[in-house]
Amino acid sequence: MKKWVLKAIVQKGISFLPYKHRINYLFQKYITKGVRLSPLYFEDRLLHLQHHLEFYHQYRGDLRSIKTLELGTGWYPVVPIGLFLAGAGEINTVDISALTNRENVLLTLKRYLEYESAGKLAPFFIPDPTRLEEARRMVAIADGLDYSQLLENLRIQYWVMDARQLPLPTASIQFITSNNTFEHIYPDILKAILISFKRVIHPDGVMSHFIDMSDHFAHLDPSISIYHFLRYSNQKWKWIDNDIQPQNRWRITHYRQLYDTLGIPITKEENRPGDVAAVKKEPLAEAFKDIPIVDLAISHSYVVSVGF
DSSP, X not given: OOHHHHHHHHHHHHTTSTTHHHHHHHHIIIIIOOSSOOHHHHHHHHHHHHHHHHHHHHHTOOOTTOEEEEEOOOSSOHHHHHHHHHTOSEEEEEESXXXXXXXXXHHHHHXXXXXXXXXXXXXXXXXXXXXXXXXXXXXXXXGGOOHHHHHHHTTEEEEESOGGGOOOOTTXXXXXXXXXXXXXXXXXXXXXXXXXXXXXXXXXXXXXXXXXXXXXXXXXXXXXXXXXXXXXXXXXXXXXXXXXXXXXXXXXXXHHHHHHHHTOOOOEEEEEOOOHXXXXXXXXXXXXXXXXXXXXXXXXXXXXXXXX
């Protein structure tokens, strides 16, 4: 049995269990090894942070003291802690499930300090010196800080809730980001989340979202291409997909259309062109046959919006 099929079956089964996200975390931590704070994972998130910061600097300048919001906290809050180190005043991060914890927050903070001490953080961004000292003091007294105190010292407000119902004031957020999150949200829900973002973002705000449009099963199983899931009809995909790590299979065309429908500007679109030849090898389902092959091939994208 192929690895991707086995993972699909296991996650489908887990999706029907109580505490499914916790069980999935253990499955990925000890079986697939997909949720460790490895150097590869950490640097991947650092690269996203670097891009988000560059976009904000390009369009709005200094982010010190601004209010930020991240969609999809995940297991390790690399971007929120990075925003703290960069000088952001208030960092909000929201996830539908409580995936992170005190241990993971502290581990992420220590990893930042390790990279900074080794000179490996500078290629991504230069931390604010005052915040760097605060981080060092936090680690030094970590045994005396509980989870809420640790988050408070990091200026992080961690919301475990539906992002469609954010308890944030209208026009209060200057910078909204996400990483590898949009592709896991079904269209109707994503539309409502973006409407929520339109309400909370400041008129001069910036949104920067990194979207991974590849078949995530291919991350585990190299025997299939990153376009493999485009061969299945919507009905068949429902049997394969799961609500632990759902994949909406949207292409860049769909995201452009949604933004246009909601009146959200796309100021910058930075795409990885992907592999047109690999797409041509896939027997495409009807739902994807009318999309230009160049758009089907785009595998990853930063979608940046400025001015609301």
